[in-house]
Amino acid sequence: MSPAPIKHGLYAAGLPRFVDPLPIPEIAKPDRQGVYRVSMREIETQVHRDLKPTRCWSYGTTVPGPTFEVRAGKPISVEWKNQLPEKHFLPIDHTLCGAGKDVPEVRTIVHVHGARVPPESDGYPERWFAPGKSRTVHYPNRQDAATLWYHDHAMGIERLNQYAGLFGAYLLRDDHEDALHLPRAPYEIPLFIFDRIFDQDGQLQYPTSGMPDTPWVSEMYGEAILVNGKLAPDLEVEPRTYRFRVVNSSNARFLYLALSNETAFQQIGSDQGLLPAPVQLRTLTLAPAERADVLVDFSRLAGQSILLKSQSFELMRFRVKSSGAALGWTPPAKLRDVARLSRSAVVKTRTLGLDEYEDPVTHGMLMLLDKKRWHEPVSEKPVLDSTEIWEFVNYTGDTHPIHLHLVRFQVLERQRFDIDGFRYEKKMQLIGQPVLPEPNEMGWKDTVQAHPESITRIIIRFEGHAGRYVWHCHVLEHAANEMMRPFEVLPKRSQ
Numbered sequence: 001m002s003p004a005p006i007k008h009g010l011y012a013a014g015l016p017r018f019v020d021p022l023p024i025p026e027i028a029k030p031d032r033q034g035v036y037r038v039s040m041r042e043i044e045t046q047v048h049r050d051l052k053p054t055r056c057w058s059y060g061t062t063v064p065g066p067t068f069e070v071r072a073g074k075p076i077s078v079e080w081k082n083q084l085p086e087k088h089f090l091p092i093d094h095t096l097c098g099a100g101k102d103v104p105e106v107r108t109i110v111h112v113h114g115a116r117v118p119p120e121s122d123g124y125p126e127r128w129f130a131p132g133k134s135r136t137v138h139y140p141n142r143q144d145a146a147t148l149w150y151h152d153h154a155m156g157i158e159r160l161n162q163y164a165g166l167f168g169a170y171l172l173r174d175d176h177e178d179a180l181h182l183p184r185a186p187y188e189i190p191l192f193i194f195d196r197i198f199d200q201d202g203q204l205q206y207p208t209s210g211m212p213d214t215p216w217v218s219e220m221y222g223e224a225i226l227v228n229g230k231l232a233p234d235l236e237v238e239p240r241t242y243r244f245r246v247v248n249s250s251n252a253r254f255l256y257l258a259l260s261n262e263t264a265f266q267q268i269g270s271d272q273g274l275l276p277a278p279v280q281l282r283t284l285t286l287a288p289a290e291r292a293d294v295l296v297d298f299s300r301l302a303g304q305s306i307l308l309k310s311q312s313f314e315l316m317r318f319r320v321k322s323s324g325a326a327l328g329w330t331p332p333a334k335l336r337d338v339a340r341l342s343r344s345a346v347v348k349t350r351t352l353g354l355d356e357y358e359d360p361v362t363h364g365m366l367m368l369l370d371k372k373r374w375h376e377p378v379s380e381k382p383v384l385d386s387t388e389i390w391e392f393v394n395y396t397g398d399t400h401p402i403h404l405h406l407v408r409f410q411v412l413e414r415q416r417f418d419i420d421g422f423r424y425e426k427k428m429q430l431i432g433q434p435v436l437p438e439p440n441e442m443g444w445k446d447t448v449q450a451h452p453e454s455i456t457r458i459i460i461r462f463e464g465h466a467g468r469y470v471w472h473c474h475v476l477e478h479a480a481n482e483m484m485r486p487f488e489v490l491p492k493r494s495q
């Protein structure tokens, strides 16, 4: 589906590239009581030297917001304060679930994506709070080191709140990772990549359907791709190895990351931490919300400029200094043990369809998980500490990045099927053999690309906490229009 055309959109390619240095978000600091207090505010920020300051919403003073640096086993408390205006500056669709005119227009709730936290701190979409209010939550950090990120999750307007700028990094570290001696700051840098549309005044525009009462669009794609909040920034690097924590924080855009001159790089981690072994890559596909922990060795590139690209987009430039000792660094051949979860432990396999439906009343089209809308009774109720297989049967022509809160999982395999046979003869005909995940999908994940006309199988152990969570497509426009469902982890039956 193509988004509605934007009037007066600014064609970002007309601006000079690589004139702004890459910003690096500041580190979040707790107060004297040890509590992090973070205010969401409206700010102005310059995304490009030649553009006027852009109105954004931030968890601080920048987009992305401050980076949390936390340690496994050391819990933290965060007070999230909503100090945003009462009016939204982006087009709300009041016909979407949870965004009716009976609730405050501006609402926020923070979710730490990939964190194993109790349900009351997880950011359930309906537990939003309005401007002037705050919410204190607790994050146990009882899990392995990983590149997590936090973002808004308010029912019905999450896509607008994130588009406005409400997200940031949450880096969880542990002793095992420390022992690998990976590059550290200033040679370790988070890279948030996200696309936007700007008008001639440098202000954010969000596409609409053109229908005033139902402005929802099925995907938002912008032609300006920002890295850490700047359009085509520049980073001067030393001739040595850098570690980049790459987050695709786009609403809908998939990234196909590559370096110029086909420079190879190594992926050492995915959503839920280190891979079993480094994987050498020349292109890396990242769906919305997926993360990659990547090493780039600039030691043999002194004096050169290397571009980071996604298809024809030039996202940023690395300018390698010609002076300084070259300090290439090779990661250990083995990063950590990722024992494969065994099918013999599986107590239940759930078959969950991803499909498109006609919505004659409002938006023309919507996508559902297992044919169910958000408000229907909870149907996925795994038991705490049990292992299940969820198979996503994707009948649509798009890849949907499916994310489950609370858990980490492993990708088992993907199996293609004949969509026409299914549509017209109601027969499920498999094509070929199941395909094993790519080497860079062999670690722990929390978001999986469910490919079109395929069954994607993941294996999950429901560890940590009982209670109500959500699973959804991370194309935010899909999630907003019913491609999100609750699930409930049931406590173990006491003997």
Ligand code: C2O
Pocket (backbone or CB within 6 Å): 111, 113, 151, 153, 289, 403, 405, 470, 472, 474
């Ligand atoms: Cu990244 Cu339900 O979230």
Ligand code: CU
Pocket (backbone or CB within 6 Å): 367, 399, 400, 401, 473, 474, 475, 478, 479, 483
């Ligand atoms: Cu989707």
